[in-house]
Amino acid sequence: MTALSTTADLAADIDFESFVASHQVRLRRYALALTGNGHDADDLLQATLVKLYLAWDRIEDHDHLAAYARVTMARTYVSIWRRWGSRESPTASPPELPASGSDTTADRDLIWRGLDRLGRRQRAVVVLRYFEDLDLATIADTLGISIGTVKSQLSRALTNLRDLLGGDES
Amino acid sequence: MNDFDDLIRTSLREHTPATAPDDTLADQVAATGRRIRRTRMAGVAALALVVVVGIAWGWAALPLFTQQGVAAMPTMSQPTPSHPASSPDPSVRDVSATGSPEGINYTGALDNYFASPSGNFHCFISTAGAGCAGEKWDKGVKPSKKICQGVGSVIGPELRGGTAAAWVCDTDPHSQPFLSGAGGDGVTWWDPTFGESIPAPSDPSTKLAVLPYGKTLVAGDFSCSMAKDGVTCSNALSGHGFHVSRSKVDLER
Numbered sequence: 001m002t003a004l005s006t007t008a009d010l011a012a013d014i015d016f017e018s019f020v021a022s023h024q025v026r027l028r029r030y031a032l033a034l035t036g037n038g039h040d041a042d043d044l045l046q047a048t049l050v051k052l053y054l055a056w057d058r059i060e061d062h063d064h065l066a067a068y069a070r071v072t073m074a075r076t077y078v079s080i081w082r083r084w085g086s087r088e089s090p091t092a093s094p095p096e097l098p099a100s101g102s103d104t105t106a107d108r109d110l111i112w113r114g115l116d117r118l119g120r121r122q123r124a125v126v127v128l129r130y131f132e133d134l135d136l137a138t139i140a141d142t143l144g145i146s147i148g149t150v151k152s153q154l155s156r157a158l159t160n161l162r163d164l165l166g167g168d169e170s
Numbered sequence: 171m172n173d174f175d176d177l178i179r180t181s182l183r184e185h186t187p188a189t190a191p192d193d194t195l196a197d198q199v200a201a202t203g204r205r206i207r208r209t210r211m212a213g214v215a216a217l218a219l220v221v222v223v224g225i226a227w228g229w230a231a232l233p234l235f236t237q238q239g240v241a242a243m244p245t246m247s248q249p250t251p252s253h254p255a256s257s258p259d260p261s262v263r264d265v266s267a268t269g270s271p272e273g274i275n276y277t278g279a280l281d282n283y284f285a286s287p288s289g290n291f292h293c294f295i296s297t298a299g300a301g302c303a304g305e306k307w308d309k310g311v312k313p314s315k316k317i318c319q320g321v322g323s324v325i326g327p328e329l330r331g332g333t334a335a336a337w338v339c340d341t342d343p344h345s346q347p348f349l350s351g352a353g354g355d356g357v358t359w360w361d362p363t364f365g366e367s368i369p370a371p372s373d374p375s376t377k378l379a380v381l382p383y384g385k386t387l388v389a390g391d392f393s394c395s396m397a398k399d400g401v402t403c404s405n406a407l408s409g410h411g412f413h414v415s416r417s418k419v420d421l422e423r
Contacts, residue, residue, distance in 0.1 A: 016199075017196040017197070020195055020199065021196065024191050024192065024195055024196075025191055028188075028189060029187075033182050033185075033186045045195075046198070046202075049195070049196075050206070053199055053202075054203050054206060054207070104177070107181075108185075111178055111181040112182070112184075119370075130175065130178045130182055131179070131182040131183070158174070
């Protein structure tokens with residue numbers, strides 16, 4: 001019995017190792033898009049993978065592991081408990097932003113830094129929409145919120161980001 | 171699709187470069203996962219032992235009671251938790267049946283999230299436990315992330331079930347209640363006549379209830395009271411509890 005369990009555990013560990021090897025780069029980029037900095041991205045990636053490891057045996061459809069990891073990471077990110085949310089309050093003094101202009105590189109930098117001004121749920125919606133290319137219904141499922149909330153969060157987020165560009169242009 | 175959408179897409183892709191994979195990551199995570207599993211198993215084993223001993227004691231005591239002419243087994247004495255719903259005390263509110271559904275990997279209880287008036291502590295209370303996360307701590311109050319076994323960060327003190335209060339990490343699966351499970355609003359459970367609400371620090375577009383000084387929330391056996399010197403949460407059944415302030419955390423309250 002123990003030998004069987006050990007064999008099963010070993011097989012699960014090999015599966016997990018294979019999953020991490022093939023998905024960690026993509027997941028780390030996703031974590032970076034959510035958190036905005038490498039240190040927090042590494043923390044978020046690790047926390048997500050630990051949860052995935054613990055849930056490994058209960059996930060029946062291993063074809064959807066990547067989707068499970070995406071949901072886990074997004075929800076962990078917007079969780080009230082995450083330390084980066086308290087450390088980087090979006091109501092705190094905004095970072096100094098580069099001026100917007102015809103230079104699209106500057107605009108892209110402006111957008112990236114402007115994401116730090118959004119609340120975590122707004123940022124998560126933006127990342128799921130534009131980085132993960134998910135439709136509104138899937139974003140709603142991912143975050144466990146209604147489609148209406150996704151629409152309103154996305155609308156507010158885009159308004160905030162547009163204001164950054166437009167405000168500096170005037 | 172328009173230019174602005176493309177700008178956001180390009181910005182996100184440009185600022186999230188692929189990094190070299192860490193070949194040790196899976197091993198690190200698996201090692202942490204195994205340690206968490208062992209800790210869980212030890213907890214389950216301890217609980218099972220208590221139950222077995224309790225049942226054995228009951229069976230052993232039954233003939234004794236019968237001999238003494240006792241018609242039935244006496245009910246195990248259980249401290250009766252105070253339920254403020256039946257109490258006229260206006261400073262106490264029973265929230266056992268309110269709150270947000272759990273997030274993934276959680277226990278099934280309804281979590282009620284609230285903040286301290288200073289905004290420094292964000293707490294939850296449910297019939298399964300209570301805990302608080304601090305925004306700012308005085309130097310040396312929060313333990314090193316070493317207690318998280320190398321992965322994750324220290325959140326704050328937490329009471330879970332009948333066990334003693336302990337520091338928890340964000341990698342502890344049970345310590346991941348999610349605001350997003352609240353259906354889009356963190357204060358649907360909150361009675362505005364009992365206390366105000368503030369924009370949630372994690373997302374100012376949502377609200378977070380504020381438990382005023384001098385008031386108490388109760389959920390099942392658990393209670394949390396707010397005072398100017400910090401938050402105190404306790405389990406009336408087990409007697410365990412904690413007190414948390416920016417300058418000190420007492421896990422044996």
